[in-house]
Amino acid sequence: MPEQDRPPDRGELPGTGTPRTGLAERLALNHMGSFDWDLRLGTLELDPAALEVFDLRPEEFNGRPNSLYSRVTPEDGARLDAVLNRALHERASSYGMYFQAFLRDGTPRWTHTQGRILRDEGGKAVRVIGIVRDATAELTHSTLLRTLEEDRKRQTSMVERTTQALSRAVTVDDVTAALTGSGGLERFGADGLALGLVDGSMLKLIALTGRSMKVLSDLRLTRVDDDLPLSEAIRRQRPRFIGSLSELADRYPRLRPYIGELEIEAAAYLPLVAQARSIGGLCLFYRDRTHFTAEDRNLCLALAGIVAQSLQRAMLFDQEREFATGLQASMLPRRIPEVTGGEIAVRYHAAWSGREVGGDWYDVIPLPQGRIGVVVGDVEGHDTHAAAMMGQLRIVLRAYAAEGHAPSTVLARASQFLAELDTERFATCTYAQVDLATGDVRVVRAGHLGPLIRHTDGRTGWPNVRGGLPLGLATHFDDHEYPETRLDLVPGETLLLCTDGLVEQPGKDIGEGMDELADAVRHGPHGAAALADHLADGLWARPGAEDDMALLLLRRAPDPGTAKAPRIHQYIHQADPEGLAEARAVLRQALSDWGAGELADDVELVAGELLTNVLLHTEGGAVMTLEIVPSVRIRGPHRVRLAVQDRSSVWPRRRTPGEAATSGRGLLLIDSLATRWGVEPRGEGKSVWAEFRWLATEDGPDDRPEDRPEADSPAP
Structure with missing residues (x-):
């Protein structure tokens, strides 16, 4: 057959002798590849040309879309997902967008993808077939490129x-x-x-x-x-x-x-x-x-x-x-009972997230004989188990206290109960029995922060309250001793109990937090509710506050007397070196305000003797009361009455000191300065009082013999 009559070779283009080029080769020559994405199986097939577009070797691609994440920025990946999702939701038949792919050496390459969405008979998308191509040439140095880059x-x-x-x-x-x-x-x-x-x-x-x-x-x-x-x-x-x-x-x-x-x-x-x-x-x-x-x-x-x-x-x-809030609220008291002779305010702040629930709690318990019990505590942990244990412990402690047991017994029994729960958790708490009629406070601690007291003159102090082991641990170590500490809460003073979240901050010593709390209390308002709000606003919003906080404030009602018979009270702590000086200043200021400043020297000297005797010869502090006792006669002389109460049952004894003696002259001094003085029993202790005759200016001087009170001093 002549050569010109032979059919052309199928591997060559007719009349050229050039080998034919397959579809895949034609796409590859134009930097274009194809993909087939099975949405049901989550598999993605890329032909060699598509792998070349992403600068991927075959062994670097595992047939999953996430294999391409290393070549696309997270932002562009999110945009690609958004475009595809919109096309799927809107039942579109195709989609396309430009994005940047990064080559192996980090060089960015503008890339374009376009896909065709195939759906089954029910209209559900099942496959995406499309192409990816190198779009750098068409976008380079063009207005579109600049616009796309800026956008x-x-x-x-x-x-x-x-x-x-x-x-x-x-x-x-x-x-x-x-x-x-x-x-x-x-x-x-x-x-x-x-x-x-x-x-x-x-x-x-x-x-x-x-x-x-x-x-x-x-x-x-x-x-x-x-x-x-x-x-x-x-x-x-x-x-x-x-x-x-x-x-x-x-x-x-x-x-x-x-x-x-x-x-x-x-x-x-x-x-x-x-x-x-x-x-x-x-x-x-x-x-x-x-x-x-x-x-x-x-x-x-x-x-x-x-x-x-x-x-x-x-x-x-x-x-x-x-x-979590509902669970916590169900564990805490629904309401706080009203008390006679004082006011109580409680606050709770949760500094947790999600289902984390703290074990902090507070409670106010009515007790026999008109007393009340106040308690603040914390169960170890921040979960529902801690909250459940807190609820059980609060109810048990409340039951033991309501039976009339002494504070030490209440905590000892609560520790035994916690140990019998067969849990590795322990709890800390401070419990106080308070008699608002007398101001008597009996405090016990179980590994917890002690109380803070704000006195009537604004001073604050942390009394030295002895403590025992946390509840649960005490039973484990067979040490159920919770010694009681006796405190006096005079009218107008405030007792504060709180959990450690109120004083502990990350990176700070707990002493700094205690000083900060004391300072906030010192400069806060007098009412219990107002003071609680003041502390909550100032301390709960501190940076780094990551623990629950429970706060209980008990303020004994102030006793200012009346306009005709004013009265002040002052507590002098035995361990307070400035207490005597502050007490003298309070006395002098009060007498000056009442118009009885001429008695200040005598009253201050007698008060110093009485207070020094208490602080040196007893084991506790003293409660000082100064008041005006008005005359029963229209123009009769008033009396200024000074009383110092302590917890010692030993009465003062008059002595006859020798010339070289350094003590023993206190009662002689009192006897010579006071109009009369005496001693009265007060519960487990006594009250030593002294009265000073005062001619009030509004009544005018009147020194008739029938108005002079008889001496009532004890026999030597």
Whole structure:
């Protein structure tokens, strides 16, 4: 057969002698590859040319989409996901976008992908078949490249800033604050914002910010099935982008009354979807925009996805916190009983997250003979087990106290009960029995912080209260000794009990926290409730406060006497070196205020003798009372009465000191300065008193013999 009559070779182009090029080779020569993504199996097939586009070796690709993450930035990955998800939700047949892929050496390469979505008979997407290609040549040095790069940087910045702001949001209120607070609208690139949450069949707007947005306040509560753009986006789980207000008014007549007052040109209504469930909607308003590009739409979807994730996390946290708060509240007393002769205030602050529940507690227990028991404690741990143990321990301690047992016995039995629960937890607490009629306080500690007392003159102090082992540990070590410490609470003084969360801070010594608390109490208001609020406002919001805090304040009612018969009380602690000097200053000031300043020297000297005797020869402090005893006669002389009460049963004894003696002259001095003096029993102790005759200026001088009181001093 002649050569010109032979059929052309199938491997050559006719008439050229050039070998034929297959489809894959033609795509590869144009830096273009193909992929086949099985959505049901989650597998992704890339041909060699596609691997070349991503600069991947065959062994570096495992057939899963996540193998490509190393070549794409997280921002572009989020944008790709958003574009595909939108196409799937809107039942689109295809999608496409530009992004940057990084080569092995870190060089960025502009890449374009386009995919065809295949669906089954039911309309469900099952496969995506498409191409990826190197788009650098077509975009290099072009206006499109610069625009895309600027948009990409802007969008990346918006996504990053929004993600960063919402990453710190823990509660729904935190999310709302991040969206409506400083810089919130700027992060979204919007001029107005509305955020709504789905609550059953209702849609509640929980955030509304931006100029002129207040006109939408009437729509804060609507139904999810209402004919409104945000409700529609939520129901269909599809975004709606509006570039014309007239279009908005025509489609949604209910909005027509508000559109005239809205200073906007466009709006994006975005569903907030989490785990395939609509939890709310986000609406972004714009003044200088009439359309949305594909990139704009993708950015809005990406921002909505970030908000949805943050809201879902915050809603879960709020639910868990509500559960924990309810559990904690059920364990604490529902109400605090009113007491006669004083006032009580309690506060509780939880510094936990989620389902973490503290074991801190407080209680006020009515006791026999008109006394009350006050307790503050803390069970080890921050979980529901700690809260359950706290509830049991509080009830048991309350029962033991109500039976009338001594404070030491109450804690010993509570420790035994805790040990019998067969748990490794222990608890600390401080328990005090208080008689407000006499001011008698009996305190016991079980490894806990002791009480703080604020005196009537504003001074504060931490009395030296002996303590025992924590409850539970005491039984383990067979040491149930809880020694009682006797304190006096004079009228007007305040007793404070708290858990260690109020004084402990990370990186600080507990002594610093105790000083800080004492200073806050010193400068706080006098009333128990007002002082509790003052402490809560000042200390609970401290940075680094990570523990629960329980606070109990008991203030004995002040006893100022009357205008005609004023009275002051002062407690002088045995371990307070400045107590004597402050007591003398209080006496002198009071007498001056009452117009009896001429008696100040005598009263101060007698008080010094009585107080020194108590502080040197007894084992406790002293309660000093100064009062005016008015005359029963119209113009008779008044009396200034000084009384010093202690807990010693030993009465003072008059002695005859020798010339060289250094003591023993105190009663002689009192006898010579006071009009009369005496000793009275007071419970387990006594009260030594002295009276001074005083001619009140309002009555005028009157020194008739019948008004002179008879001496009532004890026999030598």
